[in-house]
Amino acid sequence: MTIRALVFRILLLTCSDAKAFYSPSPPAKHKQRRGFGVLLSGAVGLYNIGLSCCINSLLQSFLMNRYFTSILRRINVPHGTAERNASVPYQMLLLLESMQRAKGKSVRPFDLFYCLSHHGVRLFVVHDASEVYYKIWNLLKDQIANTDLVKSYFYKAEKKTFIIVVLYRELISVLENSLHCFFRPEQLTKENMCHCGRCNKKTSHMIKISYLPRMLTLHLIRFRSKDGSRTRKITHSLAFPPELDFSQILTLEQYQPDPKKKNDGLYDLFAVIAHSGPADFGHYCAYIWSLTESKWYCFNDSSVCEVRKPGSTGDGLTQS
Numbered sequence: 001m002t003i004r005a006l007v008f009r010i011l012l013l014t015c016s017d018a019k020a021f022y023s024p025s026p027p028a029k030h031k032q033r034r035g036f037g038v039l040l041s042g043a044v045g046l047y048n049i050g051l052s053c054c055i056n057s058l059l060q061s062f063l064m065n066r067y068f069t070s071i072l073r074r075i076n077v078p079h080g081t082a083e084r085n086a087s088v089p090y091q092m093l094l095l096l097e098s099m100q101r102a103k104g105k106s107v108r109p110f111d112l113f114y115c116l117s118h119h120g121v122r123l124f125v126v127h128d129a130s131e132v133y134y135k136i137w138n139l140l141k142d143q144i145a146n147t148d149l150v151k152s153y154f155y156k157a158e159k160k161t162f163i164i165v166v167l168y169r170e171l172i173s174v175l176e177n178s179l180h181c182f183f184r185p186e187q188l189t190k191e192n193m194c195h196c197g198r199c200n201k202k203t204s205h206m207i208k209i210s211y212l213p214r215m216l217t218l219h220l221i222r223f224r225s226k227d228g229s230r231t232r233k234i235t236h237s238l239a240f241p242p243e244l245d246f247s248q249i250l251t252l253e254q255y256q257p258d259p260k261k262k263n264d265g266l267y268d269l270f271a272v273i274a275h276s277g278p279a280d281f282g283h284y285c286a287y288i289w290s291l292t293e294s295k296w297y298c299f300n301d302s303s304v305c306e307v308r309k310p311g312s313t314g315d316g317l318t319q320s
Contacts, residue, residue, distance in 0.1 A: 101320075173239060
């Protein structure tokens with residue numbers, strides 16, 4: 001099993017058309033209640049509906065995140081039936097309510113899947129977790145009608161509050177080393193040098209960060225293809241910490257911590273999206289920290305079980 005994505009939260013140590021198979025249920029009336037955003041009935045699974053393990057794992061990482069569910073709590077509910085059926089944030093809100101009310105161990109997310117299929121995320125298709133993550137994230141950002149809410153949670157001073165860092169795992173066994181390589185100042189030479197429109201010269205460049213987000217997603221590249229050969233999966237072990245401190249990764253030239261923020265740049269591991277099997281198929285599950293219960297859970301579609309804290313990944317996920 002290999003890691004597809006790591007989600008860190010700051011300061012918290014973070015076929016065919018599906019319509020052929022079902023139709024959306026009548027929209028429920030939204031009633032906000034105390035404790036909304038917390039799964040009152042404990043960790044609840046999602047049934048696999050048409051190769052949906054990838055979507056299920058990502059949805060669990062969203063809905064177990066109290067910071068994200070606080071966004072859902074404040075959305076403007078669409079007026080018309082068609083608008084509600086096509087609204088990803090509203091359908092996620094209804095799914096969360098359904099999980100709250102669940103008497104069993106799992107629920108069937110039919111309506112949300114129908115909504116996602118309407119936007120191109122189809123069932124009975126083998127998805128890539130990073131592509132689905134980008135798709136859902138952009139749909140959420142674009143469909144939340146409350147402009148102030150979008151600016152407050154998705155952007156801050158026109159800078160993204162959620163960012164994704166793409167990392168290549170090959171030949172690197174520790175996550176921090178991979179981040180060091182990603183942010184390392186790069187001395188470009190000859191034809192590889194960047195062209196500066198201001199001085200009309202080629203120059204070197206360095207990655208600088210003006211603002212660190214509340215939520216950080218690290219995308220670990222696990223597929224490689226060379227010279228048109230068959231795509232292969234990178235399966236060697238990668239150790240990752242329960243806590244990530246960017247002050248130990250970025251130089252002062254790359255990032256100036258905000259003195260008004262306590263522990264600025266300090267993140268805690270919140271979720272791990274893992275993939276098992278070959279590059280062209282396989283199965284996804286999610287390891288997620290429950291803030292309300294102070295426990296780690298493995299969400300494997302409709303099966304949910306308590307696990308120890310994940311610590312590294314290779315052919316098998318190591319828990320420490």
